[in-house]
Amino acid sequence: MFVLIVGCGRVGSAIANSMLREGHEVSVLDEDPEAIALLDRGQSESWEERGGRYTVGTALELDALLAAGIQEADAFVASTDGDNTNLVIAQIAKRRFEIERVVVRVLDPARARWYAEQGLQTVCPTQTAIELLEAAVRGQIRFEGVSG
Amino acid sequence: MYVLIVGAGKVGWNLARELINKNNEVTVIESDQGRYAVVEEELEHSAQYGDGSELWVLERGGIERADLVVAVTGDDEDNILISQVAREKYGVPRIVARCNNPRNLQHFELLGVKPVISATDLILRLIEHEVPKYGLVHLLDLPEERLEIIELEVAEGSEAAGRAVKDLGLPDGSLVISILRDGGGFVPAGDSVVKAGDEVLLVLDVGIEPRVTERFTNRSGAAA
Numbered sequence: 096m097f098v099l100i101v102g103c104g105r106v107g108s109a110i111a112n113s114m115l116r117e118g119h120e121v122s123v124l125d126e127d128p129e130a131i132a133l134l135d136r137g138q139s140e141s142w143e144e145r146g147g148r149y150t151v152g153t154a155l156e157l158d159a160l161l162a163a164g165i166q167e168a169d170a171f172v173a174s175t176d177g178d179n180t181n182l183v184i185a186q187i188a189k190r191r192f193e194i195e196r197v198v199v200r201v202l203d204p205a206r207a208r209w210y211a212e213q214g215l216q217t218v219c220p221t222q223t224a225i226e227l228l229e230a231a232v233r234g235q236i237r238f239e240g241v242s243g
Numbered sequence: 244m245y246v247l248i249v250g251a252g253k254v255g256w257n258l259a260r261e262l263i264n265k266n267n268e269v270t271v272i273e274s275d276q277g278r279y280a281v282v283e284e285e286l287e288h289s290a291q292y293g294d295g296s297e298l299w300v301l302e303r304g305g306i307e308r309a310d311l312v313v314a315v316t317g318d319d320e321d322n323i324l325i326s327q328v329a330r331e332k333y334g335v336p337r338i339v340a341r342c343n344n345p346r347n348l349q350h351f352e353l354l355g356v357k358p359v360i361s362a363t364d365l366i367l368r369l370i371e372h373e374v375p376k377y378g379l380v381h382l383l384d385l386p387e388e389r390l391e392i393i394e395l396e397v398a399e400g401s402e403a404a405g406r407a408v409k410d411l412g413l414p415d416g417s418l419v420i421s422i423l424r425d426g427g428g429f430v431p432a433g434d435s436v437v438k439a440g441d442e443v444l445l446v447l448d449v450g451i452e453p454r455v456t457e458r459f460t461n462r463s464g465a466a467a
Contacts, residue, residue: 155320155347179296179320183350191353205298206324209332 099124099168101154101184102175106200106220108133110172115147122148124163125175154184170196178203185215247309247335248272249295249325250316251282254341258313259286270304274316296321298328306333315341319350326356345389345448389449392420398461399439409433416448417455 098114100107103125111134115121123134123142128151134142142149152159154175165171171188173181178201185199198216201207207219230236244267248255251273259271263286271286272295273279283290293300295316306312312329314322322340329335342348342361351359397403403411408419408431422431423442429435437443447455 155344155350157346157349177320179318179324183320183323183354186354187350203297206296206328209298209328213331 096120096169097122097164097167098170098172099160099163099165099188100172100174101125101160101163102173102181102200103127103130103133103149104174104176105133107172107174108136110174111142111147112138115145120146120148122150122164122168124150124152124154124159126151126153154180157187160184160187165192165194168192168194170194171198173197173199178206182206182210182215189215244268244310245305245308246270246311246313247301247304247306247329248313248315249301249304249321250314250341251278251290252315252317254315255313256282256286258315259289263289272300272304296324298332301325301328301333306335309333309335311335311337311339313339313341315339317343319343319347323347323351323354323356326351327354330356390446391449391452392444392446393452393455394423395443395445395456395459397437397439397441397443397459400461401439402458403437403443404439405436407434407436411437411458413445413458414451414454416451418446420444420446 097120099122100111101124103111103123107123107125111121111123131142131149134147134149138145148164150159150163152162165188168188171185171194173185175181181199181201185197188194189197198218199210201210201217201219202221204219204222207217207222211217227236227242231238246262246267246269248259248269248271251259251271255271259269262269269289270291271282271289272291272293273282274294276292279290279292291304293303295301306329312326312335314325316322319342322342326338326340330338338356340351340356340359342351342359345361348359348361351357411419419431421428421444422435422437423444424438443459445455
């Protein structure tokens with residue numbers, strides 16, 4: 096499948112590399128031309144040598160989304176550092192480009208919950224952290240090293 | 244009427260003051276601490292500090308009983324989200340949103356946020372209504388607002404030559420702001436006639452230039 100990832104931080108770049116390794120076509124959009132370095136980190140070949148696409152542009156700009164290939168995308172990941180940006184572009188991907196598999200990273204649990212109720216697939220790292228930490232405090236779970 | 248304003252920039256602050264003077268109950272939410280301190284000095288308890296895209300901040304600001312929510316932050320994604328949440332989650336009957344970048348207007352529309360106020364539209368309307376008073380200061384801001392000002396020579400045998408300004412058949416989003424002739428210039432009225440050889444200044448939305456210029460060029464391609 097063709098995966099479009101908007102926002103190339105720790106999360107976006109990690110998903111991009113995994114998907115590419117699994118043999119998917121992957122395009123990444125970020126406003127920072129230097130963020131491509133995150134995709135190359137620890138790799139022997141560069142992102143583009145490995146067949147990945149990288150577009151520099153602002154997430155909200157339709158032209159940037161089009162250049163990154165939103166029209167062909169089978170899956171869309173909104174992982175910029177702005178909750179509101181992620182929520183808006185995810186809705187654009189869903190409503191305007193009718194992408195079925197749209198996932199959104201939202202740090203604020205309240206917004207994540209409400210938009211999930213409206214039908215968006217939201218992932219809230221904050222909520223996940225709260226639940227894991229609470230369980231660990233109660234002694235219900237115990238993890239060796241890093242969670243997850 | 245209870246009005247909740249998100250964003251205490253120039254627009255939000257002045258709006259808050261005007262609405263308070265007109266005896267409305269107003270709360271304005273500002274996320275920048277320095278700005279909040281300035282605004283709070285004047286508006287006192289009507290100003291609240293916080294990120295207006297956080298639901299609890301909106302709730303603390305009384306969004307549930309608001310008759311009107313005005314989203315006028317400097318970020319379009321925030322204004323879209325606040326408006327969407329205000330209408331769909333809290334059932335606020337009336338929303339007004341500000342669009343900072345006219346290219347984002349389509350996103351507001353797609354997500355059903357309306358009415359949307361864009362500075363471009365406001366300046367255009369101002370120009371349309373006040374052409375005689377229209378000053379250079381506004382012109383200087385226009386490029387950032389995604390408007391273009393172009394100068395065209397009226398070609399002999401073009402559609403425009405010999406027609407009154409009001410009959411030029413220009414597309415929406417374009418306006419003749421002055422006519423330069425014989426070394427002088429004037430701001431035309433609707434019945435001012437454009438002549439071949441005139442230079443015409445127009446202000447227009449980005450993207451419609453070809454439809455405007457075709458009115459002023461000679462269709463047969465011969466030079467004037």
